[in-house]
Amino acid sequence: MQKLDHYWMPYTDNPRFKAAPKMIVGAKDMYYRLADGSEVLDGLATLWCVNAGHCRPKIVEAIRKQAGELDFAASFSTGHPLAFAAAERVAALAPKGMDHVFFTNSGSEAVDTVMKMAVAYHRLRGEGARTRFIGREKAYHGVNIGGMSVSGVPVNRKAYGGILLGGTDHLRHTQDLGTRAFVRGCATTGVELADELEQRIVPLHDAGNIAAVIVEPVAGAGGVLVPPQGYLQRLRDICTKHGILLIFDEVICGFGRLGKPFASQYFGVTPDMITFAKGVTSGSVPLGGVIVKKEIYDTFMQSPGAGVQFFHGYTYSGHPLASAAAIATMDTYAEEDLFNRPNQLAQAFEDGIHSFKGAPHVIDCRNLGLIGAIELAPRPLNDGTGAVAAGARGFEVFEKCWAKGVFVRPVGDNVAFCPPLICEKQHLDRMFSTVAEVLGTVA
Ligand code: PXG
Ligand code: PLP
Numbered sequence: 001m002q003k004l005d006h007y008w009m010p011y012t013d014n015p016r017f018k019a020a021p022k023m024i025v026g027a028k029d030m031y032y033r034l035a036d037g038s039e040v041l042d043g044l045a046t047l048w049c050v051n052a053g054h055c056r057p058k059i060v061e062a063i064r065k066q067a068g069e070l071d072f073a074a075s076f077s078t079g080h081p082l083a084f085a086a087a088e089r090v091a092a093l094a095p096k097g098m099d100h101v102f103f104t105n106s107g108s109e110a111v112d113t114v115m116k117m118a119v120a121y122h123r124l125r126g127e128g129a130r131t132r133f134i135g136r137e138k139a140y141h142g143v144n145i146g147g148m149s150v151s152g153v154p155v156n157r158k159a160y161g162g163i164l165l166g167g168t169d170h171l172r173h174t175q176d177l178g179t180r181a182f183v184r185g186c187a188t189t190g191v192e193l194a195d196e197l198e199q200r201i202v203p204l205h206d207a208g209n210i211a212a213v214i215v216e217p218v219a220g221a222g223g224v225l226v227p228p229q230g231y232l233q234r235l236r237d238i239c240t241k242h243g244i245l246l247i248f249d250e251v252i253c254g255f256g257r258l259g260k261p262f263a264s265q266y267f268g269v270t271p272d273m274i275t276f277a278k279g280v281t282s283g284s285v286p287l288g289g290v291i292v293k294k295e296i297y298d299t300f301m302q303s304p305g306a307g308v309q310f311f312h313g314y315t316y317s318g319h320p321l322a323s324a325a326a327i328a329t330m331d332t333y334a335e336e337d338l339f340n341r342p343n344q345l346a347q348a349f350e351d352g353i354h355s356f357k358g359a360p361h362v363i364d365c366r367n368l369g370l371i372g373a374i375e376l377a378p379r380p381l382n383d384g385t386g387a388v389a390a391g392a393r394g395f396e397v398f399e400k401c402w403a404k405g406v407f408v409r410p411v412g413d414n415v416a417f418c419p420p421l422i423c424e425k426q427h428l429d430r431m432f433s434t435v436a437e438v439l440g441t442v443a
Contacts, residue, residue, distance in 0.1 A: 022402055027054035030420060030427055032407065043401075043408040043431040045420045048220055048252040048371075049283030052332045053422040059284050062328035066321050075103075075318040083318030086326040090280065090291065093261035093330070095270045100297035102310075103289040103318040107251035107277035108142025110288040111214070114273050115146040116312050118212040118245050121296055124303050127243070130211040133165070134201055134244075137173040138222030141214060141249055150214050153222050169205060171196050171213075175225050177375075181364040182357050183226075184350055190228030198238045207242035212273075217263035220252035223414040224366050224373035232269045239272075246271040251288070255279030256333060256421050258369035259342035266369070272296065282329045287322035333421075341421040342369035348425050352432040353417065359439050361393055370421060373414040374435075379443065396442050397435065406434040 004018045024040075026033035030053060032040040045051055052059065066082070073080040087101035094101075102117070104110045115133060122130035135141065135150030142148070148157060149165035152173065157164060172193055180187045197213065217232060219225040239246040248271040253263035255276070260266040262274060273296065277288030300309040316322070333339060342349075346369060353372040356362045364375040376397070378388035394410030401408050408431065409416045415435060419427060 029053040029055075030423055039405060040402065041406045041427060041430055042420060043406055043427075044416060044418045045279075046283055047278070047409075048257075048418045049278035051255050051257070051279040051421045052282035052329055052336075052338060053420040056282065056329075056332050058332050058335075059282060059325055059328040062324045063285060063321055066324035070320045072316075073320060074315065076313060080318075080320055080323075082320050082323035082327065086318070086323040089327055089330045090276070090289065093255075094274065094291045095262060095264045097270065098274060098291045098293050100292050100294065101289055102292070103287065103322075104277075104314055105286045105316050105319070105322070106142070106288045107249075107275060108144045108147050108288075109314060110251065110275035110277055110290050111141045111147035111150075111249060112144040113312060114214070114247055114275050114290045115150075115212070117273065117290060117292065117296070117310065118247070120310065121245070121299055122211055124299050127208070129209050130243075132167040132169070132205050132210045134169050134171060134197065134210060134213040136171045136215055136219070138175070138219055138225060139170075139173075139214075139216060139249075140219070140221035141216075142251075167209075169201055171201065171215075173219070173222070173225060174228055174231060175223075175364075177364055180228075182354065183366070184354060185368055186226055187228045191230040191234055193228065194231050194234035194238065197235060198242075202238075202242055207244060210242070210244050212245035212247050213239055214247040214249055216249045216251075217253050217267060217269075218258070218368055218371060220371065220416075220418075221411055223375065223411050224371055224416055226366050226368045227267075232267050236269050236271070245273060247273045247275065249275045251275055251277045252279075252371070252418070255282075255329075256339035257342065257371055257418070259339060259346065261339055280329065281322060281325040282332070284329065285319070285322040285325040287319070287326055336422070338421040341423070345370060345423070345425065345428065348428055349417075352428050355432060356436070356439070359436060361439065361442060370423075371416075371418045373411070373416045376413040376415070376442075378413050393442055397438055400438040400441065401434050404434050404438065406431055408435060 024032045025035050090101045091099045133150050137152035139152040141151045149168045152170050250262050258266040274291040281287045350367045353367040354365045356365050356374045361376040362374050363377050376393045378390050379392045381387045391412050394413040397415050398410040
């Protein structure tokens, strides 16, 4: 029996895992392979990443080849062709006018990078007072200090209160179980929630002190919250009016999740900066980054004084293996027309998600493109105080589905669905029917 003591697992109940390990030893396309040879259907593209499916031949081959040819060359004052080629490919998919790409190794690094870029950009333009950031309740922007500070999932923040950035505020989230539960796609009500930016935030902080507003177009790890119709456009309009940068954190939405390369194109709203990660390599090698408008890049390049224009970068920014993986991943997306899969499967996916209306414990169903969630009422503790065991039902669904060979992710008491874009209707059917079976057994 392998020793499990030494690995401190991220975002995991370590003793619980180590007592009954869910150990994955291989993967192919839509499935994991476990040590006993059994298979588990991947209903969440692992961690919302593996959009092209697992171990796809072109991606595997590109990584193998690159490892033998150029294992590592840095991007600090030296370069290698693949990083430039990867940036060109990402820029080609990005919304029109967003054509410069800075690489990081993760989404968390992308978010802290975009925050530093935003502050430095304003400073270069003589607006050095613009240092505040506006995030949103229930947002997930990674775990580094900047991203955590603009995030809005309380459990991810509470232990670190003293080191959260001071200059932040949060818009309300857009969920309303009272009036907008069980809505298919974007709700027709709720656009006015964006007005909080202009009515409360701007007067309170003064526009001249605000660097940027950061939002996930569809919030992912906070429970899959779909924006009301017109909401993102209204945020865009208010930001433009007040000289505030708008950042879309597309770490989950990017690379085809909504049936377009980026959510920005799906919603027809162009931000100033986009963060991405995950799907850019279909999870095969860590990679993330920031895409910016030409005007932002040009402002840095035209900054006075010789030398480095942006004092920021990671040792592994633009790593050759990650660059090779990204190029092969984008080839795979294009060759298989995978960004169109959400459009082809949207109705089946939506019907599957909303078939849970009326199922035990289900208080909301939400979906857009190939991302969705059902929300369960938290389990009451029945101790006379009205307290609940938050997340217990969600976790039980995850464990029971795993035992039946289907992986879906609990985020609190939400059960999230985000299958690889290569999935077929039969995979959706299996995923939803397994969850339905399991829900009937959850106390
Ligand atoms: N922004 C968004 C919108 C994300 O979804 C990050 C930033 C951070 O990316 P990295 O690569 O640093 O993890 C994410 C990542 C979950 C879960 O609980 C979600 C994410 C990561 C890990 C777990 O479902 N999203
Ligand atoms: N800590 C030390 C001591 C380092 O030398 C470096 C990078 O040179 C870092 C942290 C940052 O590491 P990375 O560039 O991989 O983010």
